[in-house]
Amino acid sequence: MSLPPAVPSHRFSVAPMMDWTDRHCRSLHRVLSKQALLYTEMVTTGAVLHGDRERLLGYDAGEHPVALQLGGSDPADLAAAARIGADLGYDEINLNVGCPSDRVQSGRFGACLMREPALVAECMAAIGAAVAVPATVKCRIGVDDQDPEESLFTLVDLCAQAGVRSFVVHARKAWLKGLSPKENRDVPPLDYELVYRLKRERPDLTIVLNGGVPDLPAAASHLEQVDGVMLGRAAYHTPEILGAVDSLVFGGGDIIDSATAVALYRPYLAARLEEGTPLAAMSRHMLGLFHGRPGARAWRRILTVEGVKPGAGLEVVDAALAAVVQAMAEREARAAA
Structure with missing residues (x-):
């Protein structure tokens, strides 16, 4: 297996997407961009610890840099799963604090953890102590009736105290009751300015913006305010977008049609x-x-x-x-x- 880079660049990444960003999808995306950071689908700690690891965690060496996204809320289990992922060569371990589906709510992980920032920080401290690769968080700006300014900054600050340096922020609330997971990707309004403010007020942290970014010109605009941009559905449904990432976002490499x-x-x-x-x-x-x-x-x-x-x-x-x-x-x- 090829040696991974020490610290993956978060300047441009493709979002973890359930049922989409499997190893075959990531290998396609990698031929389009050599530098974009790719993410697995979310894998629960229970699946990592007790499931078919080759099927769930197997990947092609050419996918680097590639991050493993975990779902869970038990610090010990997350540490054990993270250690397995790092031993397999993943370049980053990411915790999902943004998925709003009923399944993750019943399992006490995903977006519902926005209500338990101290627990998230404890989980991140456990992951960070278990692995040498970066441990990162992907979150929403809040859930339900939370004040986004309070919920986002509290989560980030507690996790930063636990050693986290990089955050991917989906710039929408998640409504855990009343909206489907699909509706949660479109209906809650985007608040890019709050994510920009987070970067301004926490300049020592790496802040990556996610949510509703349609193309590379929009990504370039966001990159004037934050450290990185993550594309999800736009990258999946129109993957040729990724063919220009190395040239236009990273400043080098061919454009791949x-x-x-x-x-x-x-x-x-x-x-x-x-x-x-x-x-x-x-x-x-x-x-x-x-x-x-x-x-x-x-x-x-x-x-x-x-x-x-x-x-x-x-x-x-x-x-x-x-x-x-x-x-x-x-x-x-x-x-x-």
């Missing part, structure tokens, strides 16, 4: 297919690659319809790419006529 990304991802697809991984488990993350381009509909249709068939292989990806190339050629011919 979608066709180049397919070519670069092809060896990974071939290796996993050889191991028995179904094509659909990987190609589902590729559906947005040609978003807004000629042939995008044909690309999605071929991958979706043909990719799920037994024995589907690289020929499906090649056929989908050929449809895109044909559509682009037809558009150029029409433009020239």
Whole structure:
């Protein structure tokens, strides 16, 4: 396994997203950007300690820098899970203090921990004592009827006292009652100014802004106020955004277009297919690659319809790419006529 960097850059990262940012998704994102920090899906401490670790925590060496996000609220269990993640080579251990789903509420982790900042700090102290890699927090600005200024600053200050130096802040409250997890990603209003203020008033901390960031120009605007930006759904649904991250955000590297990304991802697809991984488990993350381009509909249709068939292989990806190339050629011919 390749050696990880000592401290991952938080200048640009892709959010941990349940059911989306698995190892196949992260490997696709990595061919688009060499420098973006990638995150696993949230994995609970119980799953880490008692589940199938290869399935839950396995990753490709090419994914570095990659962070493991944990869900839990027991300091001892979090320390043990963090130690396992660090031993596996993850570059960072992150605690989820932002997910608003019913499952995490019943398990006393995720966004409901915004109401228990002292416990979060205790958890972070335990994680920090267990591992040498950075221990970070991803949180909301508050939940339900909390005053965001009080809830956010209290959580950050207590965790900073416990040794945490980096925070990812989703700039929305989470409503634990009355809104679904999906609605919690859109309905509560964004308060970017509060996150900016957090950075101004806590300049020694690394503050990363998350929530509602649609593209790289918006990310660049936020980077004038905070240390880093995290994209979630925009990066997943239009992954070509990531192809410009190294050049535009980090100031170096090539811009990778979608066709180049397919070519670069092809060896990974071939290796996993050889191991028995179904094509659909990987190609589902590729559906947005040609978003807004000629042939995008044909690309999605071929991958979706043909990719799920037994024995589907690289020929499906090649056929989908050929449809895109044909559509682009037809558009150029029409433009020239």
